[in-house]
Amino acid sequence: xxxYRGPRLKITRRLGDLPGLTxxxxxxxxxxxxHGQARRKRSEYAVRLEEKQKLRYNYGVTERQLIRxxxxxxxxxxxxxxxxxxxxxxxxxxTAFRLGLAPTIPAARQLVNxxxxxxxxxxxxxxxxxxxxxxxxxxxxxxxxxxxxAANMEYPGLSNIPSHLEFDKxxxxxxxxxVIEREWVALNINELLVVxxxxxxx
Numbered sequence: 001x002x003x004y005r006g007p008r009l010k011i012t013r014r015l016g017d018l019p020g021l022t023x024x025x026x027x028x029x030x031x032x033x034x035h036g037q038a039r040r041k042r043s044e045y046a047v048r049l050e051e052k053q054k055l056r057y058n059y060g061v062t063e064r065q066l067i068r069x070x071x072x073x074x075x076x077x078x079x080x081x082x083x084x085x086x087x088x089x090x091x092x093x094x095t096a097f098r099l100g101l102a103p104t105i106p107a108a109r110q111l112v113n114x115x116x117x118x119x120x121x122x123x124x125x126x127x128x129x130x131x132x133x134x135x136x137x138x139x140x141x142x143x144x145x146x147x148x149x150a151a152n153m154e155y156p157g158l159s160n161i162p163s164h165l166e167f168d169k170x171x172x173x174x175x176x177x178x179v180i181e182r183e184w185v186a187l188n189i190n191e192l193l194v195v196x197x198x199x200x201x202x
Contacts, residue, residue, distance in 0.1 A: 003060055003106070011057050015050060019186045020058040020097060020105035048197035054189050059088045060105050065128070070198045081191030082182055089180045092119065093127035095137055099167050099174040102152050111152075116145040131176045133164075138173035146172060 004011075008022040014031045030036045042050075056066055073083040088094065093109040096117055102108035109127045111117055117124060118138050119131070131137065139149045149172055161167055162184040167174040 003062075003109075004057060015054050015057065016188060018054065018058045020060070020094070023103055045197075048193045051190055051193040052197045054187065055084075055088065055191075055194055058105070058187050059091070059094060060109060061088070061128075067198065067202055070195070070202060080195045084194065085182065085185050085189075085191055086179050087130070089185060090131045090176075091127065092117070092124065092129040092131055092137070095131045095165070095174070095176065098162055099137060099165060100153055100161065101139065101149050101172075101174075107152065111148070116140050116142075116148060133176055133178050135176045136173060137176065138171065 009024060009026045010032045012018050012022060012024075013026045013028060013036075017025075028036075052066070055061075056063065061069070069084055069087050070080075073080045073087060076083045089098075093105055093112050096102055096111060097105045097108040101117070102111050112127045113125055115123050115125050116139060118140050119129065120136055123140060139145050153169075162180055164178045164180045164184070165174055165176060
């Protein structure tokens with residue numbers, strides 16, 4: 001599956017703070033490029049496109065995956081925007097990131113891909129797996145896995161665990177108690193604009 005491998009600070013300069021993509025902050029506050037410092041009038045389409053791009057880059061999903069999530073969110077009863085955010089937040093790579101097992105979502109994705117994470121006692125290497133209430137996410141019982149996660153957990157600012165998760169540092173084991181609430185989504189985004197963007201496309 002393709003994923004973004006380019007410069008991350010260029011993306012955060014253009015779209016704003018993306019806690020899942022990188023923990024670094026850019027020295028320059030204006031967007032990159034020749035016209036970055038110029039005042040630009042953005043169209044309604046550009047505003048909606050930027051909000052959609054925030055979701056894509058923060059959660060590390062492709063355009064096709066995001067369209068699939070939007071279609072799935074539409075079928076569920078309730079606010080499409082909130083359901084979309086819940087679907088993205090309950091991915092296994094994001095859950096591992098929110099538990100503090102990795103400093104960013106791409107790092108958590110690699111942790112899952114390389115078989116360092118177990119769900120309900122079974123090794124699971126699918127980052128897009130949807131965690132459900134009651135799932136137990138833990139680090140694989142191997143020295144290599146535990147050392148890797150212990151090194152990751154030394155990053156500052158990884159202790160803010162959302163209310164729907166609980167984590168035991170001694171066992172390196174987390175539990176999903178429910179579905180995430182809107183106020184615990186760390187990304188500064190207007191999800192309604194994303195739904196509006198896809199209402200024309202899908």
